[in-house]
Amino acid sequence: MAWNPAQYKAKDYSSLKGLNGISDEQVAVHLTLYNGYVTRSNKLNETLASMINDNKAGSFEYNELKRRAGWEVNGVLLHEYYFDNLTPNGGKGDTSKFAEAVSKQFGSFDTWKADMLGTAKMPGVGWAVTYWDPTRKQFDNYWIDRHDVGHPAGCKPVLVLDLWEHAWSVYLKPTERAKYLEDFFANVNWSAVDGRL
Ligand SMILES: [Fe+2]
Structure with a gap:
Protein backbone atom coordinates (compact mmCIF):
# COMPACT_ATOMS: atom_id res chain seq x y z
CA MET A 1 0.00 0.00 0.00
CA ALA A 2 1.33 3.47 -0.90
CA TRP A 3 2.40 5.80 1.90
CA ASN A 4 0.17 8.84 2.13
CA PRO A 5 1.38 11.32 4.80
CA ALA A 6 -1.12 13.37 6.84
CA GLN A 7 -1.43 17.00 5.76
CA TYR A 8 -0.79 20.11 7.85
CA LYS A 9 -3.78 22.42 7.86
CA ALA A 10 -3.31 26.16 8.38
CA LYS A 11 -5.00 27.19 11.65
CA ASP A 12 -7.50 30.03 11.82
CA TYR A 13 -6.02 33.05 13.61
CA SER A 14 -8.79 35.54 12.86
CA SER A 15 -9.07 36.03 16.66
CA LEU A 16 -5.76 37.93 16.54
CA LYS A 17 -7.32 41.11 15.15
CA GLY A 18 -6.92 44.17 17.42
CA LEU A 19 -3.66 43.27 19.17
CA ASN A 20 -2.07 46.01 21.28
CA GLY A 21 0.47 47.84 19.12
CA ILE A 22 0.98 45.08 16.54
CA SER A 23 -1.19 46.12 13.57
CA ASP A 24 -3.76 43.89 11.86
CA GLU A 25 -1.82 44.34 8.61
CA GLN A 26 1.34 43.11 10.35
CA VAL A 27 -0.49 39.99 11.55
CA ALA A 28 -2.02 39.42 8.10
CA VAL A 29 1.39 39.56 6.36
CA HIS A 30 2.85 37.23 9.00
CA LEU A 31 -0.02 34.76 8.54
CA THR A 32 0.62 34.74 4.78
CA LEU A 33 4.23 33.71 5.51
CA TYR A 34 2.95 31.01 7.90
CA ASN A 35 0.60 29.71 5.21
CA GLY A 36 3.60 29.39 2.89
CA TYR A 37 5.28 27.06 5.40
CA VAL A 38 2.10 24.95 5.59
CA THR A 39 1.89 24.65 1.79
CA ARG A 40 5.59 23.82 1.39
CA SER A 41 5.58 21.30 4.28
CA ASN A 42 2.69 19.42 2.68
CA LYS A 43 4.32 19.50 -0.75
CA LEU A 44 7.64 18.36 0.72
CA ASN A 45 6.10 15.44 2.63
CA GLU A 46 4.02 14.38 -0.38
CA THR A 47 7.11 14.48 -2.59
CA LEU A 48 9.18 12.46 -0.09
CA ALA A 49 6.39 9.90 0.23
CA SER A 50 6.07 9.53 -3.53
CA MET A 51 9.86 9.05 -3.77
CA ILE A 52 9.67 6.27 -1.18
CA ASN A 53 6.72 4.72 -3.04
CA ASP A 54 8.87 4.85 -6.22
CA ASN A 55 11.95 3.35 -4.51
CA LYS A 56 13.97 6.57 -4.75
CA ALA A 57 15.31 6.64 -1.17
CA GLY A 58 19.01 7.53 -1.16
CA SER A 59 18.86 9.67 -4.32
CA PHE A 60 20.37 13.17 -4.11
CA GLU A 61 16.90 14.64 -4.56
CA TYR A 62 15.48 12.58 -1.70
CA ASN A 63 18.41 13.42 0.60
CA GLU A 64 18.22 17.15 -0.02
CA LEU A 65 14.46 17.26 0.50
CA LYS A 66 14.83 15.23 3.69
CA ARG A 67 17.43 17.75 4.95
CA ARG A 68 14.92 20.52 4.25
CA ALA A 69 12.08 18.95 6.24
CA GLY A 70 13.11 20.31 9.67
CA TRP A 71 13.19 23.84 8.28
CA GLU A 72 9.77 23.78 6.63
CA VAL A 73 7.91 21.82 9.31
CA ASN A 74 9.38 23.80 12.22
CA GLY A 75 8.36 26.89 10.25
CA VAL A 76 4.77 25.66 10.68
CA LEU A 77 5.10 24.47 14.29
CA LEU A 78 7.01 27.44 15.72
CA HIS A 79 4.61 29.91 14.10
CA GLU A 80 1.67 28.02 15.62
CA TYR A 81 3.26 28.16 19.09
CA TYR A 82 3.85 31.90 18.52
CA PHE A 83 0.36 32.79 17.24
CA ASP A 84 -1.25 30.52 19.86
CA ASN A 85 0.53 32.44 22.62
CA LEU A 86 -0.86 35.81 21.44
CA THR A 87 -4.21 37.43 22.25
CA PRO A 88 -5.68 40.94 22.08
CA ASN A 89 -6.59 40.46 25.77
CA GLY A 90 -3.09 39.88 27.12
CA GLY A 91 -2.14 40.88 30.64
CA LYS A 92 1.11 41.27 32.53
CA GLY A 93 1.27 37.58 33.26
CA ASP A 94 2.52 38.10 36.80
CA THR A 95 -0.41 36.21 38.30
CA SER A 96 -0.22 33.27 35.87
FE1 LIG B 1 7.57 34.50 11.53
Missing part, protein backbone atom coordinates in the same frame (compact mmCIF):
# COMPACT_ATOMS: atom_id res chain seq x y z
CA LYS A 97 0.69 29.70 36.86
CA PHE A 98 3.72 30.16 34.64
CA ALA A 99 4.85 33.21 36.67
CA GLU A 100 4.54 31.19 39.86
CA ALA A 101 6.57 28.34 38.36
CA VAL A 102 9.39 30.50 36.95
CA SER A 103 9.54 32.54 40.18
CA LYS A 104 10.41 29.36 42.09
CA GLN A 105 13.32 28.75 39.73
CA PHE A 106 14.56 32.25 38.87
CA GLY A 107 13.70 33.93 42.17
CA SER A 108 11.09 36.14 40.50
CA PHE A 109 9.00 36.49 37.34
CA ASP A 110 10.98 39.67 36.53
CA THR A 111 14.28 37.78 36.62
CA TRP A 112 12.91 35.18 34.19
CA LYS A 113 11.69 38.05 32.00
CA ALA A 114 15.09 39.80 32.14
CA ASP A 115 16.73 36.61 30.83
CA MET A 116 14.03 36.14 28.17
CA LEU A 117 14.41 39.78 27.04
CA GLY A 118 18.21 39.48 27.11
CA THR A 119 17.86 36.46 24.81
CA ALA A 120 15.36 38.27 22.58
CA LYS A 121 17.58 41.34 22.15
CA MET A 122 20.58 39.42 20.85
CA PRO A 123 21.70 40.55 17.37
CA GLY A 124 20.39 38.43 14.52
CA VAL A 125 17.11 36.96 13.39
CA GLY A 126 15.55 33.86 14.91
CA TRP A 127 13.41 32.91 17.87
CA ALA A 128 13.54 33.25 21.64
CA VAL A 129 11.91 30.28 23.32
CA THR A 130 11.26 29.38 26.94
CA TYR A 131 11.45 25.58 27.12
CA TRP A 132 10.42 23.26 29.90
CA ASP A 133 13.00 20.52 30.41
CA PRO A 134 11.06 17.54 31.81
CA THR A 135 14.25 15.73 32.87
CA ARG A 136 15.85 18.51 34.93
CA LYS A 137 12.41 19.91 35.72
CA GLN A 138 13.39 23.44 34.91
CA PHE A 139 12.84 26.23 32.40
CA ASP A 140 15.52 27.47 30.01
CA ASN A 141 15.43 30.44 27.63
CA TYR A 142 17.05 29.63 24.30
CA TRP A 143 18.01 31.61 21.22
CA ILE A 144 17.10 29.64 18.08
CA ASP A 145 18.85 30.98 14.95
CA ARG A 146 17.13 28.84 12.37
CA HIS A 147 13.90 26.88 12.62
CA ASP A 148 15.72 23.55 12.25
CA VAL A 149 18.77 24.13 14.46
CA GLY A 150 19.45 24.38 18.19
CA HIS A 151 16.27 23.01 19.78
CA PRO A 152 16.94 21.10 23.02
CA ALA A 153 15.72 17.53 22.40
CA GLY A 154 12.81 16.39 24.53
CA CYS A 155 12.07 19.88 25.89
CA LYS A 156 8.70 21.53 25.48
CA PRO A 157 8.26 25.07 24.08
CA VAL A 158 6.22 27.07 26.61
CA LEU A 159 6.57 30.64 25.32
CA VAL A 160 7.63 31.28 21.72
CA LEU A 161 8.69 34.69 20.44
CA ASP A 162 9.31 35.24 16.72
CA LEU A 163 12.30 37.53 16.18
CA TRP A 164 12.52 37.46 12.42
CA GLU A 165 12.17 41.02 11.14
CA HIS A 166 9.04 40.03 9.21
CA ALA A 167 7.33 39.83 12.65
CA TRP A 168 7.47 43.63 13.02
CA SER A 169 8.77 45.16 9.76
CA VAL A 170 5.26 46.00 8.47
CA TYR A 171 4.54 48.44 11.31
CA LEU A 172 8.01 49.27 12.71
CA LYS A 173 11.49 49.98 11.39
CA PRO A 174 14.12 47.20 11.59
CA THR A 175 15.82 49.27 14.34
CA GLU A 176 12.68 49.20 16.52
CA ARG A 177 12.91 45.69 17.90
CA ALA A 178 12.63 47.03 21.48
CA LYS A 179 9.15 48.43 20.70
CA TYR A 180 8.12 45.10 19.16
CA LEU A 181 9.26 43.30 22.34
CA GLU A 182 7.14 45.67 24.41
CA ASP A 183 4.17 45.00 22.11
CA PHE A 184 4.73 41.25 22.22
CA PHE A 185 4.62 41.24 26.01
CA ALA A 186 1.44 43.34 25.94
CA ASN A 187 -0.27 40.58 23.92
CA VAL A 188 0.89 37.33 25.50
CA ASN A 189 -1.89 34.82 26.05
CA TRP A 190 -0.85 33.72 29.53
CA SER A 191 -3.65 31.14 29.79
CA ALA A 192 -2.30 29.49 26.62
CA VAL A 193 1.18 29.53 28.19
CA ASP A 194 -0.24 28.04 31.42
CA GLY A 195 -1.94 25.35 29.33
CA ARG A 196 1.48 24.17 28.12
CA LEU A 197 2.76 23.48 31.62
Whole structure:
Protein backbone atom coordinates (compact mmCIF):
# COMPACT_ATOMS: atom_id res chain seq x y z
CA MET A 1 0.00 0.00 0.00
CA ALA A 2 1.33 3.47 -0.90
CA TRP A 3 2.40 5.80 1.90
CA ASN A 4 0.17 8.84 2.13
CA PRO A 5 1.38 11.32 4.80
CA ALA A 6 -1.12 13.37 6.84
CA GLN A 7 -1.43 17.00 5.76
CA TYR A 8 -0.79 20.11 7.85
CA LYS A 9 -3.78 22.42 7.86
CA ALA A 10 -3.31 26.16 8.38
CA LYS A 11 -5.00 27.19 11.65
CA ASP A 12 -7.50 30.03 11.82
CA TYR A 13 -6.02 33.05 13.61
CA SER A 14 -8.79 35.54 12.86
CA SER A 15 -9.07 36.03 16.66
CA LEU A 16 -5.76 37.93 16.54
CA LYS A 17 -7.32 41.11 15.15
CA GLY A 18 -6.92 44.17 17.42
CA LEU A 19 -3.66 43.27 19.17
CA ASN A 20 -2.07 46.01 21.28
CA GLY A 21 0.47 47.84 19.12
CA ILE A 22 0.98 45.08 16.54
CA SER A 23 -1.19 46.12 13.57
CA ASP A 24 -3.76 43.89 11.86
CA GLU A 25 -1.82 44.34 8.61
CA GLN A 26 1.34 43.11 10.35
CA VAL A 27 -0.49 39.99 11.55
CA ALA A 28 -2.02 39.42 8.10
CA VAL A 29 1.39 39.56 6.36
CA HIS A 30 2.85 37.23 9.00
CA LEU A 31 -0.02 34.76 8.54
CA THR A 32 0.62 34.74 4.78
CA LEU A 33 4.23 33.71 5.51
CA TYR A 34 2.95 31.01 7.90
CA ASN A 35 0.60 29.71 5.21
CA GLY A 36 3.60 29.39 2.89
CA TYR A 37 5.28 27.06 5.40
CA VAL A 38 2.10 24.95 5.59
CA THR A 39 1.89 24.65 1.79
CA ARG A 40 5.59 23.82 1.39
CA SER A 41 5.58 21.30 4.28
CA ASN A 42 2.69 19.42 2.68
CA LYS A 43 4.32 19.50 -0.75
CA LEU A 44 7.64 18.36 0.72
CA ASN A 45 6.10 15.44 2.63
CA GLU A 46 4.02 14.38 -0.38
CA THR A 47 7.11 14.48 -2.59
CA LEU A 48 9.18 12.46 -0.09
CA ALA A 49 6.39 9.90 0.23
CA SER A 50 6.07 9.53 -3.53
CA MET A 51 9.86 9.05 -3.77
CA ILE A 52 9.67 6.27 -1.18
CA ASN A 53 6.72 4.72 -3.04
CA ASP A 54 8.87 4.85 -6.22
CA ASN A 55 11.95 3.35 -4.51
CA LYS A 56 13.97 6.57 -4.75
CA ALA A 57 15.31 6.64 -1.17
CA GLY A 58 19.01 7.53 -1.16
CA SER A 59 18.86 9.67 -4.32
CA PHE A 60 20.37 13.17 -4.11
CA GLU A 61 16.90 14.64 -4.56
CA TYR A 62 15.48 12.58 -1.70
CA ASN A 63 18.41 13.42 0.60
CA GLU A 64 18.22 17.15 -0.02
CA LEU A 65 14.46 17.26 0.50
CA LYS A 66 14.83 15.23 3.69
CA ARG A 67 17.43 17.75 4.95
CA ARG A 68 14.92 20.52 4.25
CA ALA A 69 12.08 18.95 6.24
CA GLY A 70 13.11 20.31 9.67
CA TRP A 71 13.19 23.84 8.28
CA GLU A 72 9.77 23.78 6.63
CA VAL A 73 7.91 21.82 9.31
CA ASN A 74 9.38 23.80 12.22
CA GLY A 75 8.36 26.89 10.25
CA VAL A 76 4.77 25.66 10.68
CA LEU A 77 5.10 24.47 14.29
CA LEU A 78 7.01 27.44 15.72
CA HIS A 79 4.61 29.91 14.10
CA GLU A 80 1.67 28.02 15.62
CA TYR A 81 3.26 28.16 19.09
CA TYR A 82 3.85 31.90 18.52
CA PHE A 83 0.36 32.79 17.24
CA ASP A 84 -1.25 30.52 19.86
CA ASN A 85 0.53 32.44 22.62
CA LEU A 86 -0.86 35.81 21.44
CA THR A 87 -4.21 37.43 22.25
CA PRO A 88 -5.68 40.94 22.08
CA ASN A 89 -6.59 40.46 25.77
CA GLY A 90 -3.09 39.88 27.12
CA GLY A 91 -2.14 40.88 30.64
CA LYS A 92 1.11 41.27 32.53
CA GLY A 93 1.27 37.58 33.26
CA ASP A 94 2.52 38.10 36.80
CA THR A 95 -0.41 36.21 38.30
CA SER A 96 -0.22 33.27 35.87
CA LYS A 97 0.69 29.70 36.86
CA PHE A 98 3.72 30.16 34.64
CA ALA A 99 4.85 33.21 36.67
CA GLU A 100 4.54 31.19 39.86
CA ALA A 101 6.57 28.34 38.36
CA VAL A 102 9.39 30.50 36.95
CA SER A 103 9.54 32.54 40.18
CA LYS A 104 10.41 29.36 42.09
CA GLN A 105 13.32 28.75 39.73
CA PHE A 106 14.56 32.25 38.87
CA GLY A 107 13.70 33.93 42.17
CA SER A 108 11.09 36.14 40.50
CA PHE A 109 9.00 36.49 37.34
CA ASP A 110 10.98 39.67 36.53
CA THR A 111 14.28 37.78 36.62
CA TRP A 112 12.91 35.18 34.19
CA LYS A 113 11.69 38.05 32.00
CA ALA A 114 15.09 39.80 32.14
CA ASP A 115 16.73 36.61 30.83
CA MET A 116 14.03 36.14 28.17
CA LEU A 117 14.41 39.78 27.04
CA GLY A 118 18.21 39.48 27.11
CA THR A 119 17.86 36.46 24.81
CA ALA A 120 15.36 38.27 22.58
CA LYS A 121 17.58 41.34 22.15
CA MET A 122 20.58 39.42 20.85
CA PRO A 123 21.70 40.55 17.37
CA GLY A 124 20.39 38.43 14.52
CA VAL A 125 17.11 36.96 13.39
CA GLY A 126 15.55 33.86 14.91
CA TRP A 127 13.41 32.91 17.87
CA ALA A 128 13.54 33.25 21.64
CA VAL A 129 11.91 30.28 23.32
CA THR A 130 11.26 29.38 26.94
CA TYR A 131 11.45 25.58 27.12
CA TRP A 132 10.42 23.26 29.90
CA ASP A 133 13.00 20.52 30.41
CA PRO A 134 11.06 17.54 31.81
CA THR A 135 14.25 15.73 32.87
CA ARG A 136 15.85 18.51 34.93
CA LYS A 137 12.41 19.91 35.72
CA GLN A 138 13.39 23.44 34.91
CA PHE A 139 12.84 26.23 32.40
CA ASP A 140 15.52 27.47 30.01
CA ASN A 141 15.43 30.44 27.63
CA TYR A 142 17.05 29.63 24.30
CA TRP A 143 18.01 31.61 21.22
CA ILE A 144 17.10 29.64 18.08
CA ASP A 145 18.85 30.98 14.95
CA ARG A 146 17.13 28.84 12.37
CA HIS A 147 13.90 26.88 12.62
CA ASP A 148 15.72 23.55 12.25
CA VAL A 149 18.77 24.13 14.46
CA GLY A 150 19.45 24.38 18.19
CA HIS A 151 16.27 23.01 19.78
CA PRO A 152 16.94 21.10 23.02
CA ALA A 153 15.72 17.53 22.40
CA GLY A 154 12.81 16.39 24.53
CA CYS A 155 12.07 19.88 25.89
CA LYS A 156 8.70 21.53 25.48
CA PRO A 157 8.26 25.07 24.08
CA VAL A 158 6.22 27.07 26.61
CA LEU A 159 6.57 30.64 25.32
CA VAL A 160 7.63 31.28 21.72
CA LEU A 161 8.69 34.69 20.44
CA ASP A 162 9.31 35.24 16.72
CA LEU A 163 12.30 37.53 16.18
CA TRP A 164 12.52 37.46 12.42
CA GLU A 165 12.17 41.02 11.14
CA HIS A 166 9.04 40.03 9.21
CA ALA A 167 7.33 39.83 12.65
CA TRP A 168 7.47 43.63 13.02
CA SER A 169 8.77 45.16 9.76
CA VAL A 170 5.26 46.00 8.47
CA TYR A 171 4.54 48.44 11.31
CA LEU A 172 8.01 49.27 12.71
CA LYS A 173 11.49 49.98 11.39
CA PRO A 174 14.12 47.20 11.59
CA THR A 175 15.82 49.27 14.34
CA GLU A 176 12.68 49.20 16.52
CA ARG A 177 12.91 45.69 17.90
CA ALA A 178 12.63 47.03 21.48
CA LYS A 179 9.15 48.43 20.70
CA TYR A 180 8.12 45.10 19.16
CA LEU A 181 9.26 43.30 22.34
CA GLU A 182 7.14 45.67 24.41
CA ASP A 183 4.17 45.00 22.11
CA PHE A 184 4.73 41.25 22.22
CA PHE A 185 4.62 41.24 26.01
CA ALA A 186 1.44 43.34 25.94
CA ASN A 187 -0.27 40.58 23.92
CA VAL A 188 0.89 37.33 25.50
CA ASN A 189 -1.89 34.82 26.05
CA TRP A 190 -0.85 33.72 29.53
CA SER A 191 -3.65 31.14 29.79
CA ALA A 192 -2.30 29.49 26.62
CA VAL A 193 1.18 29.53 28.19
CA ASP A 194 -0.24 28.04 31.42
CA GLY A 195 -1.94 25.35 29.33
CA ARG A 196 1.48 24.17 28.12
CA LEU A 197 2.76 23.48 31.62
FE1 LIG B 1 7.57 34.50 11.53
